[in-house]
Amino acid sequence: MRDLIVAGTDSIPAVKADWASGLLEMTGDSYPENAFELYQPVIDWIEAYLAADQRPLNLRLTLLYLNTSSIRALIDILDLLETAHQGGRAVAVVWLYEPDNEGVAALAEEFREDYTFPFEVVAQDR
Amino acid sequence: MKRIDVQSLRDVFIEQQILLCFNGPFSATLIEEIGHALRLHLESLQAPRPAVGDVFSAYIELTQNIRHYTTRKGLTCADAQATLVVSHGTEGGYVVSAGNVVELADGEGLAGRIDALNLLDAAALKAAYKTQLRQPRDPDAKTGAGLGLIDLARKAREPLKYTLVPLDAGRAFFSLHVAI
Numbered sequence: 001m002r003d004l005i006v007a008g009t010d011s012i013p014a015v016k017a018d019w020a021s022g023l024l025e026m027t028g029d030s031y032p033e034n035a036f037e038l039y040q041p042v043i044d045w046i047e048a049y050l051a052a053d054q055r056p057l058n059l060r061l062t063l064l065y066l067n068t069s070s071i072r073a074l075i076d077i078l079d080l081l082e083t084a085h086q087g088g089r090a091v092a093v094v095w096l097y098e099p100d101n102e103g104v105a106a107l108a109e110e111f112r113e114d115y116t117f118p119f120e121v122v123a124q125d126r
Numbered sequence: 127m128k129r130i131d132v133q134s135l136r137d138v139f140i141e142q143q144i145l146l147c148f149n150g151p152f153s154a155t156l157i158e159e160i161g162h163a164l165r166l167h168l169e170s171l172q173a174p175r176p177a178v179g180d181v182f183s184a185y186i187e188l189t190q191n192i193r194h195y196t197t198r199k200g201l202t203c204a205d206a207q208a209t210l211v212v213s214h215g216t217e218g219g220y221v222v223s224a225g226n227v228v229e230l231a232d233g234e235g236l237a238g239r240i241d242a243l244n245l246l247d248a249a250a251l252k253a254a255y256k257t258q259l260r261q262p263r264d265p266d267a268k269t270g271a272g273l274g275l276i277d278l279a280r281k282a283r284e285p286l287k288y289t290l291v292p293l294d295a296g297r298a299f300f301s302l303h304v305a306i
Contacts, residue, residue: 010158033154033157065182065183067186071273076263103176114256
């Protein structure tokens with residue numbers, strides 16, 4: 001499987017999935033009309049990575065505003081991680097937000113409370 | 127040449143404290159462009175960051191909902207248009223309003239859902255939101271699958287308001303007002 005790179009725009013986040021290191025990064029706003037067009041390749045990549053061997057998977061999210069269509073897609077992604085975690089796989093999410101953007105922190109916390117794998121919500125200066 | 131009555135439009139804008147208004151068919155690109163302008167405009171007015179975020183969010187959900195609806199129903203011409211208004215609200219707040227032509231039965235269904243959401247407190251809205259998030263997703267669905275209205279109700283500082291005005295041929299004009 002190859003790395004997955006999506007260039008971000010105003011309405012879609014930049015995606016960088018590195019197969020060798022097992023690190024998937026998503027950065028920016030996410031409000032495309034059809035979020036699954038964007039997120040399906042990400043879901044496919046994660047499924048392939050988790051199926052390939054037993055190496056850890058880390059998500060590093062610096063997402064800002066998400067429309068509800070993106071939120072629904074992200075739930076599918078985090079559910080994949082939860083299933084892997086329940087099966088004993090090492091998975092973790094770090095969600096970075098700017099300290100003055102409490103709305104993002106609240107959004108990330110709402111995601112976090114539904115999962116049992118390591119999920120950190122971290123304030124980070126620009 | 128027809129002469130547009132700019133001054134009376136201006137009077138309406140001032141009287142209703144309108145910051146931004148659009149009427150016409152929305153494309154995905156236009157939603158982005160206007161959204162970008164809306165953010166910059168609110169920032170230039172020194173609006174607090176959470177308010178900018180919530181106004182933008184209400185704007186995106188409302189306009190994308192209308193886009194999904196008009197596309198799904200195959201509406202054309204004037205029926206495919208949407209009207210969007212962002213205005214000043216009470217106590218330094220903002221109101222995002224959007225309206226479009228719907229089938230009367232759809233408008234009544236929407237009104238019923240909003241009435242039901244307006245009975246819920248913050249905790250019950252959060253529970254409804256989480257329940258909706260966990261609904262199985264239709265693989266062909268492009269939308270947030272019913273999350274949008276609940277999200278709007280959670281972000282709003284007052285109960286959601288709507289108007290449903292019947293038109294001819296089983297149609298109606300539906301508008302929704304979200305106070306941020």
